[in-house]
Amino acid sequence: MKKDSVKVGIIGFGTVGSGTARILLEKGGLLKERTGLNIVLHKIADLDITRDRGFKVPDGILTTNVSDIIENDDIDIVVELIGGINPAKGFILKALQRRKHVVTANKALLATEGNELFQSASDNKVDIGFEASVAGGIPIIKALREGLIANSITAIYGIINGTCNYILTKMTDEKAEFADVLKEAQRLGYAEADPTFDIEGIDTAHKLTILSSLAYGIPLSFNELYKEGITKITSQDIEFASEFGYKIKLLAITKLSEGEIEMRVHPTMIPNNYLISKVDGVFNAVYIEGDSVGATMYYGKGAGDMPTGSAVVADIVDISKMLVHGKVSEYKGNQTERQPYKIKKIEDIESMYYFRFSAMDKPGVLSKISGILGNYNISIASVIQKGRRIGGSVPLVILTHTAKERDVLNALREIDELPVVSEKTMFIRVEGKGE
Amino acid sequence: MKKDSVKVGIIGFGTVGSGTARILLEKGGLLKERTGLNIVLHKIADLDITRDRGFKVPDGILTTNVSDIIENDDIDIVVELIGGINPAKGFILKALQRRKHVVTANKALLATEGNELFQSASDNKVDIGFEASVAGGIPIIKALREGLIANSITAIYGIINGTCNYILTKMTDEKAEFADVLKEAQRLGYAEADPTFDIEGIDTAHKLTILSSLAYGIPLSFNELYKEGITKITSQDIEFASEFGYKIKLLAITKLSEGEIEMRVHPTMIPNNYLISKVDGVFNAVYIEGDSVGATMYYGKGAGDMPTGSAVVADIVDISKMLVHGKVSEYKGNQTERQPYKIKKIEDIESMYYFRFSAMDKPGVLSKISGILGNYNISIASVIQKGRRIGGSVPLVILTHTAKERDVLNALREIDELPVVSEKTMFIRVEGKGE
Numbered sequence: 049m050k051k052d053s054v055k056v057g058i059i060g061f062g063t064v065g066s067g068t069a070r071i072l073l074e075k076g077g078l079l080k081e082r083t084g085l086n087i088v089l090h091k092i093a094d095l096d097i098t099r100d101r102g103f104k105v106p107d108g109i110l111t112t113n114v115s116d117i118i119e120n121d122d123i124d125i126v127v128e129l130i131g132g133i134n135p136a137k138g139f140i141l142k143a144l145q146r147r148k149h150v151v152t153a154n155k156a157l158l159a160t161e162g163n164e165l166f167q168s169a170s171d172n173k174v175d176i177g178f179e180a181s182v183a184g185g186i187p188i189i190k191a192l193r194e195g196l197i198a199n200s201i202t203a204i205y206g207i208i209n210g211t212c213n214y215i216l217t218k219m220t221d222e223k224a225e226f227a228d229v230l231k232e233a234q235r236l237g238y239a240e241a242d243p244t245f246d247i248e249g250i251d252t253a254h255k256l257t258i259l260s261s262l263a264y265g266i267p268l269s270f271n272e273l274y275k276e277g278i279t280k281i282t283s284q285d286i287e288f289a290s291e292f293g294y295k296i297k298l299l300a301i302t303k304l305s306e307g308e309i310e311m312r313v314h315p316t317m318i319p320n321n322y323l324i325s326k327v328d329g330v331f332n333a334v335y336i337e338g339d340s341v342g343a344t345m346y347y348g349k350g351a352g353d354m355p356t357g358s359a360v361v362a363d364i365v366d367i368s369k370m371l372v373h374g375k376v377s378e379y380k381g382n383q384t385e386r387q388p389y390k391i392k393k394i395e396d397i398e399s400m401y402y403f404r405f406s407a408m409d410k411p412g413v414l415s416k417i418s419g420i421l422g423n424y425n426i427s428i429a430s431v432i433q434k435g436r437r438i439g440g441s442v443p444l445v446i447l448t449h450t451a452k453e454r455d456v457l458n459a460l461r462e463i464d465e466l467p468v469v470s471e472k473t474m475f476i477r478v479e480g481k482g483e
Numbered sequence: 484m485k486k487d488s489v490k491v492g493i494i495g496f497g498t499v500g501s502g503t504a505r506i507l508l509e510k511g512g513l514l515k516e517r518t519g520l521n522i523v524l525h526k527i528a529d530l531d532i533t534r535d536r537g538f539k540v541p542d543g544i545l546t547t548n549v550s551d552i553i554e555n556d557d558i559d560i561v562v563e564l565i566g567g568i569n570p571a572k573g574f575i576l577k578a579l580q581r582r583k584h585v586v587t588a589n590k591a592l593l594a595t596e597g598n599e600l601f602q603s604a605s606d607n608k609v610d611i612g613f614e615a616s617v618a619g620g621i622p623i624i625k626a627l628r629e630g631l632i633a634n635s636i637t638a639i640y641g642i643i644n645g646t647c648n649y650i651l652t653k654m655t656d657e658k659a660e661f662a663d664v665l666k667e668a669q670r671l672g673y674a675e676a677d678p679t680f681d682i683e684g685i686d687t688a689h690k691l692t693i694l695s696s697l698a699y700g701i702p703l704s705f706n707e708l709y710k711e712g713i714t715k716i717t718s719q720d721i722e723f724a725s726e727f728g729y730k731i732k733l734l735a736i737t738k739l740s741e742g743e744i745e746m747r748v749h750p751t752m753i754p755n756n757y758l759i760s761k762v763d764g765v766f767n768a769v770y771i772e773g774d775s776v777g778a779t780m781y782y783g784k785g786a787g788d789m790p791t792g793s794a795v796v797a798d799i800v801d802i803s804k805m806l807v808h809g810k811v812s813e814y815k816g817n818q819t820e821r822q823p824y825k826i827k828k829i830e831d832i833e834s835m836y837y838f839r840f841s842a843m844d845k846p847g848v849l850s851k852i853s854g855i856l857g858n859y860n861i862s863i864a865s866v867i868q869k870g871r872r873i874g875g876s877v878p879l880v881i882l883t884h885t886a887k888e889r890d891v892l893n894a895l896r897e898i899d900e901l902p903v904v905s906e907k908t909m910f911i912r913v914e915g916k917g918e
Contacts, residue, residue: 071633071775081700082632179630185776187630195614195622197517198506198796265516323782326761331778340506340793341620343766344783347758348776358775361633373808 053086057117060130061094067357153180177363185355199338210330492552495565496529502792588615612798620790634773
């Protein structure tokens with residue numbers, strides 16, 4: 049199938065669609081210079097084709113009819129940028145069945161329905177590019193699939209939701225509370241009107257599902273992943289974390305431990321002197337540890353029209369090279385034949401922990417609490433008791449050595465029933481060199 | 484040329500050669516699982532094939548005769564890991580002429596002779612992989628050539644020499660002097676017995692030559708690059724930098740300004756709160772700014788057997804995919820047809836500056852010096868004068884706003900001739916949001 053030009057159709061002319069279209073229109077010459085290929089934006093489908101997107105689109109490109117793309121024999125690559133599960137899934141399946149390659153930024157769809165999509169791509173001998181689905185413009189999928197291909201991945205830690213990182217950074221810098229910062233973030237457009245997907249860790253979990261699948265060659269396993277958002281974090285926790293030398297970040301964590309895979313999203317305390325703890329504001333970073341390469345990290349903007357468009361176009365170029373050079377799909381979905389890995393339940397993980405107890409300011413309280421922790425083999429690394437009386441109780445803060453999550457949950461259940469404990473205990477998992 | 488197995492020959496069984504061989508031998512199964520390809524280590528040539536490298540090499544692989552690789556019709560990919568210009572260049576050219584693909588980590592060779600090598604590769608329709616030549620295991624070449632292909636690169640700032648970064652980090656953390664830290668680095672194996680290539684910035688310049696060529700589609704232009712090492716940096720400068728809120732790093736800088744390319748390697752003051760200023764020890768980091776993607780950064784180990792081997796094997800895999808899928812070289816050397824960019828002379832750049840004057844502690848000295856700076860349109864941002872008398876003179880430290888390098892050189896020449904100035908003035912270029 050030798051040809052020198054590749055035709056692209058974009059479905060969805062919103063933020064990322066606009067960025068992608070702009071790059072294809074404005075950088076056609078640069079791309080041709082760099083690759084020898086003519087990559088032509090042939091059609092853009094959207095329900096709204098009249099709103100001004102801030103740049104000129106040549107006549108004849110815009111359409112409100114998605115069939116003009118999916119059923120168009122001229123189009124080689126269909127770019128799905130409408131987001132959400134439906135109708136995106138149907139559009140993609142139809143495009144794949146028509147042997148069109150697909151590029152998408154749709155992490156929610158891939159995380160939850162990706163196995164079916166990749167199977168269909170494989171059946172139809174076409175490819176799905178999804179660089180833009182994780183960490184926006186950072187070429188992290190490429191790093192994982194190609195740059196680090198010689199590595200068994202030992203661990204990935206990601207800050208991959210700009211909204212949460214913005215909120216936690218603001219809370220840290222301004223000693224502000226979650227609700228206030230969220231409101232400001234919404235006002236500034238850094239958080240959606242309904243922020244659930246971001247602040248409850250769902251978006252992060254979608255992206256982690258994809259990273260974990262690539263790292264360990266397992267099917268996309270969104271439902272087996274543990275997730276916890278940032279809504280319960282208080283500025284008091286951030287302050288205590290800082291006294292212990294830590295920052296609080298919403299981390300996506302996947303690692304191989306004892307032959308099982310951990311996949312979890314939760315607020316995490318990370319030592320102040322770790323590079324990833326210094327990734328602030330809306331920026332994303334993904335730390336990948338491989339057995340050959342050691343520690344690596346990738347940093348950049350995780351969202352936005354142009355950064356995400358940059359990743360979409362990189363996928364378009366990769367697929368175009370394949371098309372022109374007559375190569376078939378090189379990647380059979382994400383998973384390998386072998387699937388020896390089990391996914392660990394959150395109760396089975398081991399971690400260090402931060403506990404903030406709301407305990408009455410009475411003699412013997414520390415001894416009672418530490419006694420219960422001891423019964424569950426949870427060993428204490430440090431304690432802060434401030435003596436500040438807040439509503440009759442004082443915060444008692446403890447940092448543990450590595451303990452089993454199951455033991456922690458049981459110990460806290462017992463502690464929270466003590467009459468001297470006035471509120472549910474706050475706990476945050478802690479990463480870093482412990483012991 | 485459909486085939487399912489690819490045969491690799493490695494020339495040079497030193498540090499990186501050992502890492503590469505180990506990965507190919509130990510990860511053959513993983514690579515097959517991930518790509519479907521059999522990548523077979525067929526031969527390793529070295530003058531010393533008896534020394535124990537710490538792992539077992541199958542019988543029949545080792546040879547002392549490089550022709551067993553270059554002239555071996557079974558071998559598809561020749562991996563050159565002996566380093567240096569000769570005989571590496573001859574080996575590579577011979578391999579290319581025999582239509583073998585080449586993978587190399589040899590930055591010195593590529594920076595100085597690469598134009599000829601890439602031309603030969605292009606003439607012979609084969610590829611040269613060189614991911615391992617810059618920043619070890621970090622997939623930075625791939626990020627630049629593929630992941631960020633949709634971007635015009637506006638600037639690159641790299642910490643790409645682990646030895647220099649280790650020395651500067653130690654000098655900073657321990658308030659130690661250059662010569663002492665260098666000795667310690669040599670003792671620990673972080674610096675060579677003859678450290679010239681590292682500490683004079685030559686190695687960094689080789690790597691910058693490669694990055695700049697990729698970023699701007701220009702021929703490899705090592706001789707037009709400005710370089711300055713770290714030997715003149717004192718712990719006093721590091722301390723003053725810190726008082727102003729800066730760290731000192733050896734930076735490789737390339738950027739496009741006014742239609743011309745800057746390519747320079749020199750010690751640079753970077754604001755404390757920039758992520759790249761926190762890259763310490765032997766670690767490398769490359770900050771790349773693209774017009775679509777914005778700021779991105781890539782971090783990891785820049786040297787070592789396994790990290791560099793990881794990059795070499797990534798190239799081997801990429802080329803193997805091409806071979807098996809019957810695709811010809813996709814990259815005609817590094818440069819595009821268009822070459823509108825001129826490389827800026829160092830005298831023509833603009834920067835902010837740090838000056839440390841060794842001035843007599845006499846009335847009117849500051850006025851005299853600042854008068855001369857004013858005559859050359861160099862405007863002062865801040866001044867530190869400590870009043871500490873060191874050998875009859877006190878250090879007077881000035882941070883400037885953006886100025887022209889030519890003006891700075893002229894002003895300093897004039898100032899250094901003043902009778903009240905006892906030593907040549909130390910100056911360091913300053914990056915960051917100035918004005």
